[in-house]
Structures are given as structure tokens and as C-alpha cells.
Amino acid sequence: MIGIDPHKASHTAVAIDQAEVPLGELRVRASAGQAGRLVEWAAGWPERTWAVEGAGGLGYLLAQQLVAAGERVLDVQPKLGARVRLLASGATGKTDPNDARSVAIAALRSAAVRPVEAEDHPVVLKVWSKRHKDLGQARSRVAGRLHAVLCELVPGGAARDITAARARRLVAAVTAQDAAVRARCELAGELIEDMTRLDQQLREVRKRLTAAVAASRTSVTEVFGVGPVVAGIIVGDVRVATRFASGDHFAAWNGTAPVEASSGPRKVHRLSLRGNRRVNHALHIAAVTQVRHRHSAGRAYYDKKLAEGKTPKEALRALKRQVSDAVFACLQADARQAAAAGPGGQPGNDSSSSAAGSHPARQLFGQATPEPAPTLRPPRRGSQARPGSAPRKTRRRT
Secondary structure (H helix, E strand, O other): OEEEEEOOOEEEEEEEOOOOOEEEEEEEEOOOOHHHHHHHHHHHOOOOOEEEEOOOOOOHHHHHHHHHOOOOEEEEOHHHHHHHHHHHHOOOOOOHHHHHHHHHHHHHHOOOOEEOOOOOHHHHHHHHHHHHHHHHHHHHHHHHHHHHHHHHHOOOOOOOOOOHHHHHHHHHOOOOOOHHHHHHHHHHHHHHHHHHHHHHHHHHHHHHHHHHHHHHOOOHHHOOOOOHHHHHHHHHHHOOHHHOOOHHHHHHHHOOOOEEOOEOOEOOEEOOOOOOHHHHHHHHHHHHHHHHOOOOHHHHHHHHHHHOOOOHHHHHHHHHHHHHHHHHHHHHHHHHHHHHHOOOOOOOOOHHHOHHHHOHHHHHHOOOOOOOOOOOOOOOOOOOOOOOOOOOOOOOOO
8 A cells, every 4th residue: 555645746645565564665756757756666566555644635636646547546525634643643743654654544544535537527517617606706705895895886786686787877876976985986997897807707618517417317307496506516526426335424525414323322413514515505505496496396395394394494404314315316316327328328318217217205306497398287198208208206385
């Protein structure tokens, strides 16, 4: 096992055997030939496995280069290596060789490490979904500053949902009486230009993300409230759905499963603040969308929980868990179809891949994007079904 402690300028590798005895150590400079030099150094150990700390962060490029070279690479979370150091010496003892050796030991003894795989299409979704989020945050900051300036120019300021065109009309109606007012008008004009530019960039990124989601042929978009942006976040972060043994594991990973905080006979479950917060937020958007559409079965489920005595937040959390299960069903169906298609196959988007077809209990959250279906009634007998699709059972809402 060869542990690697990656840094921006250099990488330190330490090789150990099954008894955790160090066999060798190498420090390479971060360069175009970094992976080749490491592989050449490790040629004396033909049965080897690489363990890279943070293969999704600083060690991302090196890990992908090693995978491309045909090496087996494991992703070790930084907390696992830190735990090994603490248990070994009772102190942190941070040095690059110690860190690399701790990473190797963690990969050798822990079952929580995952293999690093070559980049595939979900990475494209992750790239553009992150870009969309960054642009959205930048636009929110600009809108907040523009609101503050307009409050100093116009009594009452602007409406909450401000647009560049509305702000431009408000500024044009202001009479510049002195230098301070003119300066604020000029500043407002620059902020309006920034907002216009960000709006255009958001539209372009959304187009790219929509095209990437369509190319992936994922069935996640069949879940009510899951559009291209939400689907890009989910599929891009999950990548391989088969790494989750069940929907419970997936819910624990995305933070929609409650955390048990029991003591003695007292059984208590609390809100989970763990897990992937990006995917958790994406599921939250889908759940809120369902609640806002009164015709949706998700809204009926939400109302049912309220009638049972749940608070609005508790009912929304319960709905998020149902959405998580429906999304997981779609991801599993896509994975099965991709496996059946063989090498080079892509997951399809037929009805057999939908949450409703795979899990009838989750049909309440079936296809409704981008245009929600106006009814939950089953199709008439004799209506033509899509080839290869299973008959769908529809639960009537009472």
C-alpha cells in the first residue's frame, strides 16, 4: 500500500507492507511527469495499491493520472489519516512522511475508502452545476448591494425580486441634485451592468447543463420538481449509484435520514446536519416545489403529515425523505440499464427506469417535470404504452 500526501507544489509517497512496515519513501515535485516518476519508483512492488488523501481535492489530478496509467487508486478522506496519526502517537505529529504513512495505514485497515474511477459524463454535470451555483451566489450578492444603493436613491427602494430592467427604470427616474446622488446613480448603473452580465451567464450555463442532463439520459428528471439544475447536482455528486446498498444508505449520505440521539430507554431522533449538503439542498428544492403545487401528490403527502400533528418543517423533512427514496430508485434503475447495455451504454429514460415503475410505492413523486400532469388518474384501458414499459399502477388521491 502506497500512501500519498498531496500538496500544491509537491507530493510525498510512503510504501508499507501488510505489517505496516515502511518500505520506501519518495517526494516528487508537482509537474507534468509526477505520475510517471511515482510509477517508475514503485515498479519494484508489482502488487501495489495507491492511497491518495483527498482524491477529490488537492489529490484529484494526481489520482486521475494514476488511474489513467492503469494503477489501482483508493480515495482516503483526510479525517481517516488524522485519526490514524492520533491513535498511533496520541498527538497530531504532522509531517509529510507521517501523513503519507497514515494515509497508507488508513487505506489498508479501513473499509470506508472508495476506489477512484476515471472521469465520466457525471463529472460534466458536476462542473456545470457548480458553475451555476457560483453564478447564482454572485448574482445574489450584486442584487443585495443594488437594493442597498436604491434605498438611498428611491423612497422604499425596489421590490424584493429585482431585475436589471426594473432597477434601470428606477435609476433613470432619479434627479441627480448633487455629487453624492450622481455617484450613487453611477454605482447603481455599474451594479445593473453586473447583474445583466450575470443573468446572461446564468442562461448560458443553464443551457449547457440542460444539454448535459439530456445527454446523460437519466430518469431522475421524472421525479416531480427535479429539473436540469437539480438533476445535474444529484447525478454529478452521486456518479456511481451502486455504491449505496439501499435507499437508507443513500438518505444517510445526503442527510435526509434523521440521526438517532438515544440514551437508555429514551429514543430520540434529531435532524441530521451531516451528509452531502449540495444534494440535500437539491432534494429540498424538489420537495418545496412539490409543496407549492397543490395538485401534486407530494403536496397531498405533506398535508397528510400536517394532519397527523407534524409541524410544517417536520412534514417537509418527511417529504424530503420520500423524494430521496424516489431519486434513489431512479438512480438504481439507470445503473441497472447501463449494466444491461454493456460497455459504452448509457442509462435510458423509459418508463421502466422511473421511480413509479421501479417502486410503485414511490409513484406519488413520478413524472411531472417540466410540466406537471394535471391529474393522477390512471390511463384508460387500451391506451398505447411505450415499448418495453411496465404497466403503471396509480394511487388515487382521496
